[in-house]
Amino acid sequence: EAQVTQNPRYLITVTGKKLTVTCSQNMNHEYMSWYRQDPGLGLRQIYYSMNVEVTDKGDVPEGYKVSRKEKRNFPLILESPSPNQTSLYFCASRTGSLEQYFGPGTRLTVT
Amino acid sequence: EDKVVQSPLSLVVHEGDTVTLNCSYEVTNFRSLLWYKQEKKAPTFLFMLTSSGIEKKSGRLSSILDKKELFSILNITATQTGDSAVYLCAGMPSNDYKLSFGAGTTVTVRA
Numbered sequence: 001e002a003q004v005t006q007n008p009r010y011l012i013t014v015t016g017k018k019l020t021v022t023c024s025q026n027m028n029h030e031y032m033s034w035y036r037q038d039p040g041l042g043l044r045q046i047y048y049s050m051n052v053e054v055t056d057k058g059d060v061p062e063g064y065k066v067s068r069k070e071k072r073n074f075p076l077i078l079e080s081p082s083p084n085q086t087s088l089y090f091c092a093s094r095t096g097s098l099e100q101y102f103g104p105g106t107r108l109t110v111t
Numbered sequence: 112e113d114k115v116v117q118s119p120l121s122l123v124v125h126e127g128d129t130v131t132l133n134c135s136y137e138v139t140n141f142r143s144l145l146w147y148k149q150e151k152k153a154p155t156f157l158f159m160l161t162s163s164g165i166e167k168k169s170g171r172l173s174s175i176l177d178k179k180e181l182f183s184i185l186n187i188t189a190t191q192t193g194d195s196a197v198y199l200c201a202g203m204p205s206n207d208y209k210l211s212f213g214a215g216t217t218v219t220v221r222a
């Protein structure tokens with residue numbers, strides 16, 4: 001089954017404790033993205049990747065890092081999480097100018 | 112900076128009503144406009160519109176794009192309670208890298 005998976009689905013952590021949210025897709029898609037979704041603000045892109053080892057900042061990259069060492073994986077790293085990074089995070093992938101598939105989401109709470 | 116604005120922000124209708132959602136965009140090197148439905152989980156793809164004036168239809172949902180006036184509408188006829196969701200639109204530029212999402216329209220359909 002074609003899908004985008006994310007782990008963990010829920011995470012509660014404390015300020016400053018490094019964390020990684022994994023994202024994996026099995027569709028051989030070139031493009032992968034991370035978004036955060038906050039009430040009233042819609043989906044805002046954090047980082048995106050056009051292919052292996054090629055990444056670029058989206059609209060809200062501060063406080064986040066990404067890497068794309070393999071085509072299928074695109075982890076999101078929060079080196080020192082802060083409460084303003086409490087949000088719902090989505091990973092997504094697509095190929096070319098076609099529809100984008102979203103992962104199930106990760107709800108992160110930073111206290 | 113690219114901008115996508117949706118209206119209204121929310122609306123409440125009764126089963127059987129017709130709903131029209133609006134999406135205006137300012138996207139540099141615009142290629143396509145996408146519509147998604149989100150029901151308390153990941154967004155699911157509805158339509159991708161690239162050509163002006165050509166209606167896309169799926170069951171009770173339809174959408175059209177006006178590239179001269181820079182907007183799109185999504186119509187839902189004979190609404191059902193299962194249509195209750197947040198509807199998101201996004202602009203895709205020709206370089207394909209970055210989707211810009213609107214804040215969404217929350218539709219509530221009452222029985």
